[in-house]
Amino acid sequence: MLNTLFQVYPPLLGWTLLGFFLQKGLPGGWNRWLDPHALGRFMFWVGVPLSIVGFMQGVDLSGQIWVAPLICWLSVGLGFALTSAWLWWQHRGVGDVPNCWSSAQQGSFHLTATLGNTGYLGYPICLAVAGRAYFGWALFYDLLGTLFMAYGFGVWVASRHGSSHAQPWQVGLHILRTPALWSFAMGLLLTREPLPGWLSQGLAAFAWSMIPLSLMILGMRLAQVKRWGSFLAAGVALLIKIVIVPLLVGIGLAFTPYPPLAKLVLVLQSGMPPAIATLVLTEEYDLDREITVTALAVGYLAALLTLPLWLGLWGS
Numbered sequence: 001m002l003n004t005l006f007q008v009y010p011p012l013l014g015w016t017l018l019g020f021f022l023q024k025g026l027p028g029g030w031n032r033w034l035d036p037h038a039l040g041r042f043m044f045w046v047g048v049p050l051s052i053v054g055f056m057q058g059v060d061l062s063g064q065i066w067v068a069p070l071i072c073w074l075s076v077g078l079g080f081a082l083t084s085a086w087l088w089w090q091h092r093g094v095g096d097v098p099n100c101w102s103s104a105q106q107g108s109f110h111l112t113a114t115l116g117n118t119g120y121l122g123y124p125i126c127l128a129v130a131g132r133a134y135f136g137w138a139l140f141y142d143l144l145g146t147l148f149m150a151y152g153f154g155v156w157v158a159s160r161h162g163s164s165h166a167q168p169w170q171v172g173l174h175i176l177r178t179p180a181l182w183s184f185a186m187g188l189l190l191t192r193e194p195l196p197g198w199l200s201q202g203l204a205a206f207a208w209s210m211i212p213l214s215l216m217i218l219g220m221r222l223a224q225v226k227r228w229g230s231f232l233a234a235g236v237a238l239l240i241k242i243v244i245v246p247l248l249v250g251i252g253l254a255f256t257p258y259p260p261l262a263k264l265v266l267v268l269q270s271g272m273p274p275a276i277a278t279l280v281l282t283e284e285y286d287l288d289r290e291i292t293v294t295a296l297a298v299g300y301l302a303a304l305l306t307l308p309l310w311l312g313l314w315g316s
Contacts, residue, residue: 005308007128008129012125015212015219019036019215021219023036036220043217047210047213049183050206052180053207054207054208056184056191059132060136064259069140071270072141073145074249075246078248079241082113082244083110083113083237087106101233103162105233105288107285108233109237109288112241112295113240115274115278116270116274117218119214120214121273121300122142126268130261137265141269142269147180151178221276222300230294231294238298241272241295243271245270250267250310253266253267264310264314271303273296273299276296
């Protein structure tokens with residue numbers, strides 16, 4: 001396990017810290033060249049879609065892999081049930097004094113406890129721990145699970161608790177216009193018709209180069225956090241998201257016949273900290289930004305601490 005951690009931690013911390021210090025220390029004129037918003041758009045439209053096609057070359061797409069998005073939906077359902085139970089208990093109050101949360105706080109609480117960073121953070125961790133042979137499990141978990149949940153369940157929660165409302169057709173449009181989904185479909189088709197060697201190797205090299213960039217963007221985003229607050233709400237959301245839910249998922253998977261490394265990948269993905277998409281939804285629907293940014297910042301560090309736990313329990 002120590003060898004695995006030594007392989008995982010240096011690149012995760014190194015590239016993230018580089019992005020953090022670049023955002024904090026570069027002169028103002030350089031910001032237009034290393035703007036996290038612009039880099040994020042590049043990743044959304046180019047980096048992630050081409051990386052998906054590259055990583056899917058040679059990925060085992062056996063029948064068992066299709067359980068990955070089902071585990072994601074189950075994880076989100078567990079998180080939502082636990083957050084709802086917590087809010088119900090809070091609204092009962094202590095004695096005769098209710099502890100009521102605003103609707104915006106409830107929305108951010110639900111989102112940060114259910115939607116994980118299974119792309120920017122989940123991909124590099126799963127690749128380092130389980131290798132390319134099981135990367136398809138992480139990919140299916142993210143694209144057919146988290147993606148649909150973010151633009152489906154996430155929009156529903158945000159519109160329910162926020163100041164604006166999204167129509168069902170708008171949710172469907174968000175999903176359909178996501179380039180990663182189209183590249184995933186293309187990657188599935190190309191697994192039956194292998195690409196020329198030079199093109200396959202070029203796409204693979206490009207895909208690996210996008211992992212450091214995604215971690216740098218994450219570090220830049222963390223550097224933009226100017227105010228942390230609502231530690232209790234964020235702490236409870238993180239306890240649910242990165243400890244309780246993956247623990248329950250791992251216990252359930254222990255009784256299944258899936259390969260051990262596939263189980264580990266699913267546990268790791270279910271225990272990823274809150275996704276960047278939670279901040280996007282929070283700002284779009286005017287939810288509680290303090291809860292969201294605190295959960296994002298603290299969750300990244302907390303997830304690095306829980307990684308040895310999951311490797312110790314299911315890494316064998």
